[in-house]
Amino acid sequence: MAAKKEEFEEEKALFEDYIRQQGLRKTVQRELILEVFLMTEDHLSSEDLYWLAQKKDPNVGQTTVYRTLKLLTEAGLAREVRLGDGRTYYEHHFEHEHHDHMVCTECGRVIEFFSAEIEALQDEMAAQYKFLPTHHSLRILGLCEQCQERSVDIKTAGSGAQPRVRVKTTIN
Ligand SMILES: [Zn+2]
Ligand SMILES: [Zn+2]
Ligand SMILES: [Zn+2]
Numbered sequence: 001m002a003a004k005k006e007e008f009e010e011e012k013a014l015f016e017d018y019i020r021q022q023g024l025r026k027t028v029q030r031e032l033i034l035e036v037f038l039m040t041e042d043h044l045s046s047e048d049l050y051w052l053a054q055k056k057d058p059n060v061g062q063t064t065v066y067r068t069l070k071l072l073t074e075a076g077l078a079r080e081v082r083l084g085d086g087r088t089y090y091e092h093h094f095e096h097e098h099h100d101h102m103v104c105t106e107c108g109r110v111i112e113f114f115s116a117e118i119e120a121l122q123d124e125m126a127a128q129y130k131f132l133p134t135h136h137s138l139r140i141l142g143l144c145e146q147c148q149e150r151s152v153d154i155k156t157a158g159s160g161a162q163p164r165v166r167v168k169t170t171i172n
Contacts, residue, residue: 008034008035008038010094011034011038011077011094012031012034014075014076014077014094015030015034015071015072015075015077017075018071018074018075018076019071019075022071024071029057029059029060029064029068030064030068030071032053032056032057032060033049033053033060033064033065033068033069034068034072034077036049036052036053036056037049037069037072037077037078037090037092038077038092040052041092042091043081043083043089043090043091043110044089044090044091045087045088045089045090046062046065046066046069046088046090047062048089049065049069049090050062050065050066053065069090072090073090073093076093076094077092077093077094078090078091078092078093079091079092079093081101081137082137082139083101083103083108083110083139084103084105084139084141085108097114098114098119099112099113099114100112100113100114100115100118100137100138100139100140101113101137101138101139101140102139102140102141102142102144103139103140103141103142104142104143104144104147105141105142105143106143106144106147106150106151107144107146107147109144109146109147111144118138122136122138
């Protein structure tokens with residue numbers, strides 16, 4: 001993915017600036033973690049990113065990944081997402097529009113959505129309570145389409161010990 005790496009120049013520059021501001025060193029490992037993160041368009045936990053980075057460099061440690069993710073968040077490149085399973089996930093923040101999530105409690109699938117109406121209503125509610133919102137995350141938990149179908153299948157299979165269509169037995 002040599003071509004794709006070029007696209008991350010801006011992100012890399014941002015990160016380097018932030019690291020310098022913090023009086024930290026730019027390291028090969030930090031840069032690798034950033035690259036792996038940017039190349040993965042998904043919601044990743046620290047462990048997920050650790051396993052992906054491990055594949056590229058077995059010397060990358062779990063603590064380094066965790067700390068780098070914190071730095072990425074502070075630098076505005078990543079944002080934390082909670083999907084309801086008690087773990088912290090990270091997703092791209094830089095030049096990624098705000099969105100909210102629907103989370104399937106069965107398979108973990110995450111659907112991203114955005115509704116201008118919902119956003120406006122939230123602002124209205126906040127104003128009504130004289131509340132100044134700084135950020136929010138709206139999470140809808142439930143079953144995705146596939147899992148709904150699967151649970152229907154299981155129900156039919158369960159009650160379907162007897163075949164619904166009676167098989168004709170032909171006696172010769
Ligand atoms: Zn929202
Ligand atoms: Zn599902
Ligand atoms: Zn998301």
